[in-house]
Amino acid sequence: MTNDRKIRVVVAKPGLDGHDRGAKVVARALRDAGMEVIYTGLRQSPEQIVAAAAQEDADVIGLSILSGAHLPICERIVALLKEKEMADVKLVVGGIIPAQDIPELQKLGVAGVFLPGASLQDIVDQVRAVAA
Amino acid sequence: MSKALEEKAAPPRTRPFTTISGREIRPLYRPEDVQGLDYARDLGDPGQYPYTRGVHPTMYRGKVWTMRQFAGFGSAEQTNQRFKYLLANGGHGLSVAFDLPTLMGRDPDHPLSLGEVGKCGVAVTSLADMETLFDGIPLGEVSTSMTINSPAAMLVAFYILVGEKQGVPQAQLQGTVQADILKEFIAQKEYIFPPRPSMRLIVDMIQYCTDHMPKWNSISISGYHIREAGSTAAQELAFTLRDGVEYVQWCVDAGMDVDSFAPRLSFFFNSHSDFFEEIAKFRAARRIWARTMKERFGAKNPRSMMLRFHTQTAGVSLTAQQPYNNVARTALQALAAVLGGTQSLHTNSLDEALALPTEEAVTIALRTQQIVAEETGVINAADPLGGSWFLEKLTNEIEADALEYFRKIDAMGGMVAAVEKGFPQREIQEASFQFQKAVERKDKVIVGVNDYVMEEKPMPILYIDETTAREQTARVEALRATRDQERVRKALAELQQVARGTGNLMYPILEASRAYATIGEMCDALREVWGEYEEAPVF
Numbered sequence: 001m002t003n004d005r006k007i008r009v010v011v012a013k014p015g016l017d018g019h020d021r022g023a024k025v026v027a028r029a030l031r032d033a034g035m036e037v038i039y040t041g042l043r044q045s046p047e048q049i050v051a052a053a054a055q056e057d058a059d060v061i062g063l064s065i066l067s068g069a070h071l072p073i074c075e076r077i078v079a080l081l082k083e084k085e086m087a088d089v090k091l092v093v094g095g096i097i098p099a100q101d102i103p104e105l106q107k108l109g110v111a112g113v114f115l116p117g118a119s120l121q122d123i124v125d126q127v128r129a130v131a132a
Numbered sequence: 133m134s135k136a137l138e139e140k141a142a143p144p145r146t147r148p149f150t151t152i153s154g155r156e157i158r159p160l161y162r163p164e165d166v167q168g169l170d171y172a173r174d175l176g177d178p179g180q181y182p183y184t185r186g187v188h189p190t191m192y193r194g195k196v197w198t199m200r201q202f203a204g205f206g207s208a209e210q211t212n213q214r215f216k217y218l219l220a221n222g223g224h225g226l227s228v229a230f231d232l233p234t235l236m237g238r239d240p241d242h243p244l245s246l247g248e249v250g251k252c253g254v255a256v257t258s259l260a261d262m263e264t265l266f267d268g269i270p271l272g273e274v275s276t277s278m279t280i281n282s283p284a285a286m287l288v289a290f291y292i293l294v295g296e297k298q299g300v301p302q303a304q305l306q307g308t309v310q311a312d313i314l315k316e317f318i319a320q321k322e323y324i325f326p327p328r329p330s331m332r333l334i335v336d337m338i339q340y341c342t343d344h345m346p347k348w349n350s351i352s353i354s355g356y357h358i359r360e361a362g363s364t365a366a367q368e369l370a371f372t373l374r375d376g377v378e379y380v381q382w383c384v385d386a387g388m389d390v391d392s393f394a395p396r397l398s399f400f401f402n403s404h405s406d407f408f409e410e411i412a413k414f415r416a417a418r419r420i421w422a423r424t425m426k427e428r429f430g431a432k433n434p435r436s437m438m439l440r441f442h443t444q445t446a447g448v449s450l451t452a453q454q455p456y457n458n459v460a461r462t463a464l465q466a467l468a469a470v471l472g473g474t475q476s477l478h479t480n481s482l483d484e485a486l487a488l489p490t491e492e493a494v495t496i497a498l499r500t501q502q503i504v505a506e507e508t509g510v511i512n513a514a515d516p517l518g519g520s521w522f523l524e525k526l527t528n529e530i531e532a533d534a535l536e537y538f539r540k541i542d543a544m545g546g547m548v549a550a551v552e553k554g555f556p557q558r559e560i561q562e563a564s565f566q567f568q569k570a571v572e573r574k575d576k577v578i579v580g581v582n583d584y585v586m587e588e589k590p591m592p593i594l595y596i597d598e599t600t601a602r603e604q605t606a607r608v609e610a611l612r613a614t615r616d617q618e619r620v621r622k623a624l625a626e627l628q629q630v631a632r633g634t635g636n637l638m639y640p641i642l643e644a645s646r647a648y649a650t651i652g653e654m655c656d657a658l659r660e661v662w663g664e665y666e667e668a669p670v671f
Contacts, residue, residue, distance in 0.1 A: 021360070025564060042667065068247070069251060072246050
């Protein structure tokens with residue numbers, strides 16, 4: 001990653017949940033850290049999220065999921081990224097994720113998992129690292 | 133003693149002395165801080181206008197608060213078992229958590245329901261699931277709170293019909309439906325239709341409950357979610373009560389007499405970690421509501437002026453780190469709610485930053501309330517902190533902040549207009565970001581998260597897999613294959629017809645529910661008429 005181009009991040013809320021406090025706080029922290037952030041808004045299907053990432057030429061997709069729907073949703077997004085030959089787009093997830101699901105998410109290719117209590121600085125640093 | 137637990141020498145404090153909402157607190161409060169306070173005018177005894185000190189003369193000596201634990205997960209059958217467990221262990225009333233497809237008016241086989249069925253609550257797709265949910269629970273004897281908003285009218289219809297099957301007339305049913313759509317637009321974002329038709333649906337339901345269900349609280353005007361979304365205590369108070377004003381205004385505008393429905397309005401607040409600020413908030417809430425109902429709406433029945441409320445401890449304060457510490461947090465928050473005079477209480481379970489709670493964790497949460505009620509002695513005297521210079525000053529300050537928001541929102545043309553402008557949404561977003569920055573700077577310490585951190589092992593949690601989704605989809609397919617399709621089609625057509633006109637929507641919703649139309653079908657019928665609301669994605 002060179003300095004001429006800002007890291008581009010699509011922050012998305014998939015599924016039916018409307019609790020967007022975390023997504024918005026993280027979106028703002030990433031923007032304040034100098035990244036280009038596109039927030040999709042609520043209730044985006046995996047198809048819509050991947051389309052947004054393609055259109056925005058995103059380096060990273062950041063999902064906020066609190067409802068327990070993370071496994072089927074990440075699985076679908078990873079499949080769509082492969083199908084659209086966008087495997088270079090990194091996927092990170094934050095939210096309420098049971099510890100037992102983390103290995104499975106990693107196996108799917110999820111590049112970062114952020115749990116409750118994660119500091120904004122850690123999130124910024126890790127997003128930078130996976131985008132590099 | 134392990135190294136991690138060794139006592140640290142206290143460093144000189146450099147952090148500001150502020151509440152969790154960022155309110156400055158002085159080192160000492162004295163009589164002159166509350167010089168203008170008039171006992172009869174501003175406080176009154178418990179049970180006396182303006183009810184600052186409580187709505188009942190004897191408060192918890194007469195009856196302790198209702199211990200009401202919010203529960204719901206997986207299938208209707210699984211949640212039915214949890215309900216029976218809670219009732220058998222001293223719980224007083226039921227409180228239903230629905231899953232996201234139910235809350236959003238989607239059937240389990242809709243594409244957006246992927247991964248969501250039975251996860252955050254129980255899956256209820258039609259009257260058939262509601263029958264299972266309350267199987268063996270006599271609706272004439274329990275009171276039930278249902279946390280549902282956009283499709284509230286449908287769930288009230290389901291409940292009425294289950295009662296009917298049990299031989300309990302609707303006039304006997306006791307409970308509450310949340311039905312507070314304004315705070316969905318403001319904070320929790322589980323809206324379906326645009327604000328104005330959403331308000332109509334609520335007003336129709338309130339009208340129906342006023343006419344037919346004298347023991348039913350037709351709405352629970354909620355600050356809980358506003359606070360969870362990151363508001364300050366004063367914003368929680370202001371937006372909740374101003375939402376209340378908006379509902380009252382809409383009902384009055386629809387031709388209802390204020391004293392016919394206002395006694396059945398109830399409220400729902402958060403009890404967060406800043407002990408005195410929370411108690412002050414509850415007391416200020418009662419005073420503002422009493423005066424608003426009397427002076428703004430000309431209410432005459434004292435019950436219209438009494439703010440009765442449910443409280444839940446702050447879910448957002450729970451930490452995934454060192455989760456057993458959450459028992460202490462919850463106990464202190466519960467104590468604040470009781471000292472603030474709550475009518476009912478839900479205590480969160482220690483594992484809720486990780487997952488839905490296990491039965492063991494729920495039991496500790498319920499026992500926490502029982503300890504407050506039975507062991508601490510705080511129930512002996514009403515409003516035991518009333519008259520404290522600090523608390524009365526804080527009550528006055530929070531009240532003043534809330535009334536300032538009232539003025540701003542009135543100037544915008546009311547809460548629906550303010551919501552359409554995104555005003556409360558932006559205020560909350562800003563407050564939540566500022567709080568997070570304060571945590572990052574360690575101006576606010578969260579034990580186990582940004583200080584007092586230690587290595588720990590994962591704890592066992594309740595895990596809900598995709599089984600419920602498959603079973604629920606199969607159940608709804610079977611239902612669609614066996615019910616009277618013609619009756620469903622007619623009922624949904626009638627629902628759309630009424631939605632296009634001005635009749636009360638509860639009647640066609642009851643008929644469609646009786647025909648076993650699903651929640652997704654009923655909401656889709658209304659989506660076709662009213663459209664769906666989309667918020668501008670700003671951050």
